[in-house]
Structures are given as structure tokens and as C-alpha cells.
Amino acid sequence: MSNGLRPDLALIADWVAPGSQVLDLGCGDGALLAYLQAAKGCRGYGVEINDAQVLACLRAGVDVIQQDIEAGLGMFHAPSFDVVVLSMAIQMTHQTERVLREMSEVGGEGIVSLPNFGHWSHPWAILRGRMPVSRELPYEWYNTPNLHMATVRDFEDLLGRLGLTITGRAFLSDGRPVRRAPALRATQAIYRFRRG
Amino acid sequence: MPLPGSVGVVTPQRMRFDAPLALRSGASIAGYELVYETYGTLNAARSNAVLVCHALNAGHHVAGVHRDAPDDIGWWDNMVGPGKPVDTDRFFVIGVNNLGSCFGSTGPMSPNPATGKPYGPDFPVLTVEDWVHAQARLADALGIERFAAVMGGSLGGMQALAWSTLYPARIAHCVAVATAPKLSAQNIGFNEVARRAIITDPDFHGGRFYDHGVVPARGLQVARMIGHITYLSDDVMGEKFGRALRQHASDIVLRSDYRFTFDVEFEIESYLRYQGEKFSGYFDANTYLLITRALDYYDPALQHGGDLTLALAPARADFLLVSFTTDWRFAPGRSREIVEALLANGRRVTYAEIDAPHGHDAFLLDDAQYMAVMRSWFERVDAWVRAHGGGR
Numbered sequence: 001m002s003n004g005l006r007p008d009l010a011l012i013a014d015w016v017a018p019g020s021q022v023l024d025l026g027c028g029d030g031a032l033l034a035y036l037q038a039a040k041g042c043r044g045y046g047v048e049i050n051d052a053q054v055l056a057c058l059r060a061g062v063d064v065i066q067q068d069i070e071a072g073l074g075m076f077h078a079p080s081f082d083v084v085v086l087s088m089a090i091q092m093t094h095q096t097e098r099v100l101r102e103m104s105e106v107g108g109e110g111i112v113s114l115p116n117f118g119h120w121s122h123p124w125a126i127l128r129g130r131m132p133v134s135r136e137l138p139y140e141w142y143n144t145p146n147l148h149m150a151t152v153r154d155f156e157d158l159l160g161r162l163g164l165t166i167t168g169r170a171f172l173s174d175g176r177p178v179r180r181a182p183a184l185r186a187t188q189a190i191y192r193f194r195r196g
Numbered sequence: 197m198p199l200p201g202s203v204g205v206v207t208p209q210r211m212r213f214d215a216p217l218a219l220r221s222g223a224s225i226a227g228y229e230l231v232y233e234t235y236g237t238l239n240a241a242r243s244n245a246v247l248v249c250h251a252l253n254a255g256h257h258v259a260g261v262h263r264d265a266p267d268d269i270g271w272w273d274n275m276v277g278p279g280k281p282v283d284t285d286r287f288f289v290i291g292v293n294n295l296g297s298c299f300g301s302t303g304p305m306s307p308n309p310a311t312g313k314p315y316g317p318d319f320p321v322l323t324v325e326d327w328v329h330a331q332a333r334l335a336d337a338l339g340i341e342r343f344a345a346v347m348g349g350s351l352g353g354m355q356a357l358a359w360s361t362l363y364p365a366r367i368a369h370c371v372a373v374a375t376a377p378k379l380s381a382q383n384i385g386f387n388e389v390a391r392r393a394i395i396t397d398p399d400f401h402g403g404r405f406y407d408h409g410v411v412p413a414r415g416l417q418v419a420r421m422i423g424h425i426t427y428l429s430d431d432v433m434g435e436k437f438g439r440a441l442r443q444h445a446s447d448i449v450l451r452s453d454y455r456f457t458f459d460v461e462f463e464i465e466s467y468l469r470y471q472g473e474k475f476s477g478y479f480d481a482n483t484y485l486l487i488t489r490a491l492d493y494y495d496p497a498l499q500h501g502g503d504l505t506l507a508l509a510p511a512r513a514d515f516l517l518v519s520f521t522t523d524w525r526f527a528p529g530r531s532r533e534i535v536e537a538l539l540a541n542g543r544r545v546t547y548a549e550i551d552a553p554h555g556h557d558a559f560l561l562d563d564a565q566y567m568a569v570m571r572s573w574f575e576r577v578d579a580w581v582r583a584h585g586g587g588r
Contacts, residue, residue: 045539051565054548058572065535066549075536 005035007175008113008188012085015111015168015192016042020082023107025069025099026089028053030062037062044081047073070094073102081107088136088188090114091146097162104164104195113190116171118151120184135174136187152183159193168192201277203235203260203284206270208300211337217295217330220493223320227309230334231300232256232292235276236284238340241585245340246287246577247331248272249348249355252423252487253479255299258291259284274562281570286578287344292334294327296486304482305406315482317403322486324351324494328358332366344584345577347371349559350526351487354494357534360511361496368584369577370513371570374523374559376530377504377537378495383525386426387488390419394481403482412481417472419484424471429522429555437464504537511538515545516573518566520558546573 005013009032016022018040024033027046030053036042046057046064057064065075069086070093084107086099091114093099103110115136122132131141139146150158152171159166171178171186178186208231216226233256238245248258250271259270259277276282276289293301296319304319311318335343346359346367353375360370379387394400397415401408425433440463441451460466500506515538519531528549538545548569552558558566 043544045545051551055565055568055572058546058569059575061576063544063546065539065545065547067532067547075532075539077536077540080539080542 005031007172008087008190011170011190012087012111012113016040016083021080023076023081023084025084025086027057027064030057030060030064032085033062034060069099073106076106078105079108083107083109083111085111087113091148094147096148100162109192109194111192113188114150114155116152116186116189117149118183119187134187152186152189155189164193164195166191166193201279202273203277205263206233206235206260208233208256211334213333219320219326220323221321225320228295228302230292230295230330232290232334233258235259235289236287238288239586242340243344243584243586244287244581245343246282246289247343247346248276248289248291249346249352250294251350251352255297256291256293275570281567281574283574292331295330296322296483298480298483303480305480314406316406317482319482319486322490324354324358324490325362328355328362332363342366342368344581345369345371349373350375350556351491358496360513361508364510364512367513368580371516371573373518374520374526374556376526377497377533379492384492386422387492389422391485391488393418394484400481413476416476416479416481416484420472420475421468424468426525427556429553431522432554433464437467442466504533505540508537509541511541511543515543517545517547518569519549521549521551522553523556523558525556
């Protein structure tokens with residue numbers, strides 16, 4: 001995990017083949033794309049709604065389309081990208097199924113990182129009478145932007161129901177790889193998938 | 197006095213072109229002149245030139261002031277100048293008054309060599325593409341083979357887009373702000389109302405009003421009034437004027453009731469009339485017809501079966517598209533059509549949708565996010581200049 005990238009982004013970057021066309025949904029400051037452009041000769045676009053993040057992308061030399069990803073990806077004609085990335089944002093989407101379906105339509109492969117709501121600390125917090133608050137879920141119940149929380153198993157079920165085949169998975173706990181009992185021990189999960 | 201960050205006093209220049217320019221309409225024009233201004237210094241590699249294309253009622257005076265008119269500040273002075281987003285310490289910026297306009301370049305007011313009288317209605321109808329070809333000749337004359345960027349807002353953005361496909365090798369970056377890939381029926385409708393106001397003014401005289409020593413001022417005023425409404429958002433108009441009543445000189449106490457006349461009653465009426473009167477004092481009626489027609493005719497997809505992706509396929513530039521959420525003249529969706537076609541062509545494109553309250557006019561104003569986007573984009577253009585022999 002080098003390059004100064006957030007750990008889940010570093011993992012995602014490892015999965016992206018050199019020279020790929022990449023669409024990064026909810027790309028934030030464009031760090032992933034900037035790295036992929038510089039280190040792997042990739043090309044692509046970020047999609048971001050936030051003004052400050054759009055500026056950060058511009059400054060990072062990343063092409064960004066200012067748009068709400070839930071407004072649909074109709075602007076991106078299918079199939080135009082080798083990889084479509086959605087990092088740590090799926091839990092904030094209203095129409096989660098639609099976003100995943102569209103990802104698989106405009107890209108050959110989808111990669112999603114998400115917080116694992118099934119982490120052991122979360123039921124523990126609830127047992128103590130509190131909503132979970134953690135590094136990956138830093139919000140209080142009254143100010144969280146997160147709408148759709150999933151456990152690892154929940155998410156895999158949804159991919160299956162959408163007819164998407166999981167081609168890779170990885171798990172992190174506070175940025176470090178988790179191999180055993182990830183459903184309980186991982187704070188973040190990263191999946192790659194494709195249609196059919 | 198020029199403010200800090202201003203290019204200061206500038207002197208318009210004039211270039212004559214003797215070779216005939218073939219126009220889209222089939223007509224051609226020879227022996228025409230273009231008035232232009234430049235700011236900053238062209239580098240030795242001639243790689244730092246930026247062309248600024250103007251919209252309906254602006255011209256070559258983009259930044260700074262004229263010696264004899266210190267209050268006449270350039271129309272994009274907030275964008276262009278030392279330390280400004282388009283930094284004249286780095287870029288050589290050119291503003292050019294388009295053919296057919298009324299600020300010094302050859303247009304309907306100029307003498308027709310065939311008759312010795314003003315062209316008037318005989319001035320050839322022009323298109324956005326014709327303007328771009330004329331601008332390219334100016335660039336040739338100035339020794340600029342390739343622009344670091346061509347930029348413009350509204351109708352100016354259409355010219356920047358046209359540059360990207362007509363001269364793909366001559367434009368590295370294309371900046372199109374608050375623009376559209378073609379006018380909608382509603383847009384054309386507004387233009388037609390404006391033209392009818394001018395043409396039906398008895399002082400228009402079929403466009404030969406110069407010979408009668410008059411101008412169709414009433415028609416121009418109405419044209420400007422309707423145009424002005426489309427430049428502002430409903431919210432900004434409501435905030436600025438609301439339903440406030442106009443106080444007349446004869447009012448002794450603050451008026452709170454109507455006058456029950458058709459004279460100016462509301463502040464918005466007074467404002468629009470003032471804008472109309474100001475405009476009719478300096479703008480040529482035939483130019484207004486010409487430029488609104490150029491807007492109507494702009495439709496690069498027309499010759500490609502309506503397929504904008506095909507129309508933009510020749511482009512090689514990197515693109516910045518900017519729209520404003522409250523612009524209902526050229527709403528964000530119009531810019532997104534362009535972005536979509538550029539994406540389909542695999543072009544490098546950035547699209548910023550600025551949440552500004554001012555409507556179409558926002559492209560001329562100082563929104564912090566808008567200015568920051570432009571500044572960051574021109575950092576990228578500057579990096580390109582430095583990579584192309586542009587050491588300072």
C-alpha cells in the first residue's frame with residue numbers, strides 16, 4: 001500500500017490494468033485517477049458533484065464531469081470504459097441497484113469499495129445501546145450521509161441478484177489486509193465484478 | 197484609473213484583408229477590416245496565444261481601458277489581466293471584433309465598395325463558421341499557428357467549439373462557457389421577436405436608415421429588453437426588483453399604490469427601458485439582425501444527420517465546458533449535450549456546473565467557484581505552453 005493513496009484506492013489501483021479507460025464515480029479529489037494516469041498510463045474521467053472536489057480534480061490534472069452519479073450515467077455511452085470505479089460511496093446512493101447496473105453497462109468491469117456494516121464492533125456498539133461510529137463510518141446517526149448500509153454477505157447477494165459475477169474480492173481492516181473471517185473482521189470490502 | 201490586476205490602457209488595432217473570404221451562404225467579402233486588441237506578450241515559440249470570442253453585444257475590447265474612455269472597461273476584464281484567471285503575464289490574449297459587428301470591424305455600417313454607401317441590408321449574412329475563418333486569417337497575420345486556447349461564453353462559446361472542428365490542429369484547449377450546440381425553438385423565438393421589433397420600426401427603412409439620418413431606436417430598445425430578460429434568472433430579477441414600484445420625481449411621499457396608467461409603474465420596467473435606451477444609443481440595428489441570425493444558424497450537427505458526436509469527431513483539443521444552474525437561456529442540459537458528444541469521441545473534457553443565481557449573465561460575473569475553475573484550467577493551459585517551448 002504505497003503511493004500515498006487511501007488503502008482501498010491502492011488496492012483498486014492494483015486491479016486496474018495499465019492503459020485502461022477508467023470512469024471513477026464519486027471520484028473525490030481525483031487521487032485514484034491522478035495515480036492511474038501517472039503510474040499506469042490510464043485515461044479516464046471522474047464524476048463528482050462537490051464543488052471543492054471538482055476544483056481538486058482540476059488541480060490534479062484529472063478530467064472531471066460535475067454531476068450527481070444518481071442522475072444516471074446516460075452521458076457515458078456503453079460500453080466505453082474498461083473499468084468503472086465506485087469507492088466508498090455506494091452506501092450514500094439512493095438507487096443503489098440502478099447505480100450498480102449502470103456501472104456494469106458502461107464498463108467491462110466494475111469495482112466497488114464499501115464499509116462493511118457487519119464488522120464485529122457494530123453489533124457490540126448496538127448492544128451497548130449506541131449506533132456504530134468508526135473510522136469508515138465516522139458519522140453520528142443524525143448527520144450521516146449513509147443511506148444503504150450492507151454487510152459483506154448482503155452486498156454479495158445483491159451483486160448476484162443483479163446478475164453480476166464477482167471476479168475478485170479483498171478486505172481491509174483499518175487499511176490492512178484481512179484474510180481470516182473477513183465478514184466480521186473487515187472494516188472495508190472491495191469487489192470487482194462483471195456482467196454474466 | 198485602471199484597477200490593480202488590469203491590463204491598463206490598451207489601443208485597438210486594425211488589420212485589413214484584401215483576399216476575398218468565401219462565406220457559408222455562398223457570398224464572399226473582400227477588402228474587409230477587423231479591429232482587435234491584444235494583451236500580454238507573444239512568446240518566442242508563439243505558443244501562448246489565447247483567443248477570446250465575443251457574444252452578441254460585445255467586441256474586441258475584452259480587458260483594460262482606452263485612453264480616451266477610462267470608464268469603458270473591457271467586457272471580460274474580471275477574467276483577463278495580470279494575475280487574473282487568464283493571466284496576461286503568461287498568455288498573449290487576443291480580442292477581435294467579428295465581421296459584421298458594429299465596433300469598428302467591417303459591417304453593415306461600413307461603405308459598400310460597390311455603391312459607396314453603407315452596406316445596410318446588403319451586408320452578407322454570416323455564420324459562426326464564417327467568423328472563425330475570419331479569425332483564423334487574423335491569427336495567420338499575427339503569426340499564430342496554434343492557439344493555446346480559444347475561449348468564449350454564449351455565442352462566443354459556439355465560436356470556440358467551431359474552432360475545435362474547423363481548425364483542429366490550431367487549438368490546443370477549447371473553453372466553452374454557458375453555451376449550446378444549437379439554439380432551441382424557444383431561443384430562435386426570442387431572437388425573432390427581437391428582429392421583428394427592429395424590422396417593423398418605421399425608422400428601420402428596410403435597413404437603409406443610415407440614408408435617412410435616423411436609427412430604429414424603438415425597435416432596438418424592445419430587442420434589447422427581451423434579450424435582457426433572457427439573460428437574467430427569475431430569482432435574480434425577483435431579488436433585484438421584485439414588484440417594487442418606481443418612484444417618480446413628482447412623488448412627494450413614498451408611493452405605495454399604483455398610478456393606474458401605462459407609464460413606468462414597476463422598477464423592472466424602468467430598468468429594462470433604461471437598458472434598452474442605453475443599447476439603442478450604441479448598437480447597430482443591422483448588426484443585431486446579423487448576429488441573432490448567426491446564433492439561429494449555428495448547428496454543427498446539421499451536416500451530420502443531426503449527430504453531434506459525428507460533428508465533433510474532428511476535434512483534437514482538450515475541452516472545458518462550464519454551465520450555470522440558473523441559466524435558462526442556455527441551460528446546463530445544453531452544455532451536457534456537448535459534453536456527451538465529446539465523451540463519445542474520447543476527448544479529454546472537464547465539465548463544471550456552477551451553482552450561481554444570476555442566470556445566463558453569470559458567465560460575465562465573479563462567482564468564486566467559476567473563477568477558481570477557470571484559473572485552474574488555465575494553469576493546465578500554462579503547463580501546456582511551457583511544454584511547447586514557452587519558457588518565460
